[in-house]
Amino acid sequence: MAQYHAVETLLRPAVELYSVAVCMSAAVVCLVAPWSLALTPSVGVGGACCCAALGIIRLRQANVVLRYRRQMRRLPRYVMTSRDIPVSDLRLFIGKGFRWDQRHTHRLMQTYRPEFRRYVEPSMLYQLARRLEARLEFARYPWSGIPKLLGSDHVLNPVRPLPPVGGLPRLHAVEPNEIDVTLPLGERVGHTLVLGTTRVGKTRLAELFITQDIRRGEVCIVFDPKGDADLLKRMYVEAKRAGREEGFIIFHLGHPALSSYYNSVGRFGRITEVASRIAGQLSGEGNSAAFREFAWRFVNIIARALVELGQRPNYTLIHYHVVNIDELFIEYAVHYFARIDKKAWDVIVQLEDKIDEKNTPRHMVGREKRVIAIEQYLQSTKLHDPVLDGLRSAVRYERTYFDKIVASLLPLLEKLTTGAIAKLLSPDDEDLNDYERALDWQRAIRNRAIVYVGLDALSDTEVASAVGNSMFADLVSVAGLIYKSGVDNDLDEYASLKGIPINVHADEFNELMGDEFIPMINKGGGAGFQVTAYTQTMSDIEARIGNRAKAGQVIGNFNNLFMLRVRETATAELLTKQLPNVEVYSTAVMSASTDSSDPHGDTAFTSNTQDRVTATSIPMLEPAHIVALPKGQAFGLVQGGQLWKIRMPLPAPDPDEEIPKNLQTMVECMRARYFPADEKRNPAPAPDQNASVQAYLLDEPPAYEAEES
Incomplete structure (x- = not known):
């Protein structure tokens, strides 16, 4: 309804209905008894039309007030199947909402005033129904049917319970006219940060973004540390719906038998990246910094030697040679002397x-005699080779001292090379050439693949963090090579990857990030990387990095911010402190009277009453409003500071959401470990994990089908 006054008030009785009743009554009289108004029948029809038109106008105005009051307590249901999600080549669909401005702050402030409380809070009848429902929960028949009747979510139930989303509906009800909220795809290259506490809709928002990325045919890489079965299922369903199921790759640390192979240190642009990816997982605080540098140096020595010997570095080889550095020294010496001095071994044997x-x-x-002999020969011949010199410096350390300085490295390597994940993270060349079960970022980007990375952080946080951080480092290396392909003509193999949008969705990214993550969001946009990161609070990022300045550096590289409900005030202020102050208006009735000082005058006193409008400057949003957001709702700060209030569509089941039994095996295993908040904790026994999930691409029956039949 148009507002012509300084102060807008929608929380009030719908007085327009009185005008509607009068207008409709007059229209009926004009039609039925025009003679009572001294009108002819033809003029009466015209008068009835005019009265009806005025009544309709006033009814529309009344409906604005009634709908506004109704939505203050319950928002209309917003449900959408994944098939109905709009997909555009120009914009990213987020949900329904409106752009927040001064009007909405003013309306929100009105809802906290005591005179408007009866329009905002649940009615007395609703509260009575809830109390009665609680008291009769364990009652016997026939009283036991009353709670079910009162709690039924049906439109005919006048006291049906509110949706289990919590928060304050008024935060979205301040604007009754919603529109589709979208983000230009060109803005995504500036990266997106999604903040929200546990179980408020971050994964649902991720599903919404991922669904559109898959249907647009773009590269989609999803890091899921906790292992959300519904997210994995959604990705496969959307890949199948888009006809891209052959490019669907699964890597999962919790299910090595069902996962693709991946060597996170086997591909690099510079050899020093191998040492950085491994030593980067070690603590660099205090006295640990020196041991971290020692570990980096020895891993770099081993990696250089392996590359010179024609072997691809992996965790198993590096772990083996850290423990047995003598063997690598001898092996490389054989390789070196075979090229430089073939008679050297005769002298070494004599020594x-x-x-x-x-x-x-x-x-x-404590060293092998052959190691000592090689060292004596090199001292006498004065031969120099960078790799051999590095190995010599390692073997010249006292054995016990060497073991001490690499002691911090060994626990990490043992975790990455123990059990079933050893084969997964350290595959041989034959496994890496198996395109159906090998994950290679260059090949995945070129084929526009859909990659799901499950890190099983609930079982082993350190291994999940190490592998995830190494993957980020690997992606940063690929991004650097793609970025340089336009300058360096020798990188033709990466030139074909330039211009391909690479969407990286990192759920719980604070558990995965390290120093390698900063260059990805800082410089990865030039290579087509579009990072969407999801986490709970700012403190999670700071605690992971261990440096407040670096945490601010990470957050400062995200141009788009979506904030769901958070519990930390500092996190909420990340949004609210970026917004300006606005003026809200309030009215006050002023009444005054003045006695007359003239005893002989005709006036004994004077009085006056006036309505005074005052303006007060307040923040556009307060942290308390972010804390009170219902589930599935968010504030978005996009496109250079535009503030949008958004609510995401609730998922509705699709009839064609079927997945192969092999993939269903993994989904059921994941659900056995991870429970959403709205599911009961009575899981079924986990199925056999030895069935191959890759068989769904070949339509091969899994092994457990034969056992069941």
């Missing part, structure tokens, strides 16, 4: 025969 405990240097005690 080896002469070595005993008396002539063994103190720092070489």
